[in-house]
Amino acid sequence: MPDTPAAAAERVSTPLLTLITQQSLDEDYRHVAERRADQGAMPTHRRRVGTATVVVAVFGLLVTVAAVQNSQRAGVESASRASLIANIDRGRADVAALQERIVDLRELDVSLQDNLVDVTASAQGALARVERLEAVTGFGAVTGPGVRVTVDDAESFSVRDRDLRPLVDGLWNAGAEAISINGQRLTARTPIRNSGAAIHVNFRPLSPPYVVLAIGDPRTLQADLMETTSGLTFRDTASHFGFPWKMDNVDRLALPAAPQRLQRLSWAVEGTAKENLVKRRKETPP
Numbered sequence: 001m002p003d004t005p006a007a008a009a010e011r012v013s014t015p016l017l018t019l020i021t022q023q024s025l026d027e028d029y030r031h032v033a034e035r036r037a038d039q040g041a042m043p044t045h046r047r048r049v050g051t052a053t054v055v056v057a058v059f060g061l062l063v064t065v066a067a068v069q070n071s072q073r074a075g076v077e078s079a080s081r082a083s084l085i086a087n088i089d090r091g092r093a094d095v096a097a098l099q100e101r102i103v104d105l106r107e108l109d110v111s112l113q114d115n116l117v118d119v120t121a122s123a124q125g126a127l128a129r130v131e132r133l134e135a136v137t138g139f140g141a142v143t144g145p146g147v148r149v150t151v152d153d154a155e156s157f158s159v160r161d162r163d164l165r166p167l168v169d170g171l172w173n174a175g176a177e178a179i180s181i182n183g184q185r186l187t188a189r190t191p192i193r194n195s196g197a198a199i200h201v202n203f204r205p206l207s208p209p210y211v212v213l214a215i216g217d218p219r220t221l222q223a224d225l226m227e228t229t230s231g232l233t234f235r236d237t238a239s240h241f242g243f244p245w246k247m248d249n250v251d252r253l254a255l256p257a258a259p260q261r262l263q264r265l266s267w268a269v270e271g272t273a274k275e276n277l278v279k280r281r282k283e284t285p286p
Contacts, residue, residue, distance in 0.1 A: 147213075147221050165192055181210055182207075183256060185256055213250075222249070
């Protein structure tokens, strides 16, 4: 229907945005009115069929959505189950590896314990050998049964180094295992010498009476001493100069170790002797 002049004038003066909105709303109202008129003219059974169709369509849509959700949930559950199984398999593999490691460590522990037993036995054997060597060489303290010989100066004569040396040599020859004089342990390199009026043992002055301790078999040591040439020499010397002396058996004697200074000196002397021997061999022509 054509617009009147007044309507045309109003359209011209109305803003474009407002005009478009009004026209759109008018068109919407018109379409709604026409659809309602058509629905009013449709038979009742067609409306019901249409409603049923919509319901069926909605139900189908719901079933489809539910199926899709179930399918997705099943996929998620399947993936979770597979991941769980994979984790279990990895855990079992880790446990198996740890069990193998435990077995290896137990075997290593048994081997180390066996080695420890062997090393301990070897160390104890070495310690026992060291103790025996120290006792034999005089650089270790020892105890045991033996004899005690006490020698003193005479009224007119003093005991000299040459008077004690036969007694010591005789005790060694009679089977003494360790000897000391006034607490000074004798070794293979112990000097017994006079320095002035005093007798020096291990470079230390001694004063009478001289107490000689000898570890050995007390049942035979005295008798064996008097059967040696050195023992007889000592007895004859003491009788000649009138040195008072006596010898007793003792159940337990305690002899100290030789001074460490003497041990270091012994090493130094041995080293010098070896160096001199090597030097002489080099200087001697073949």
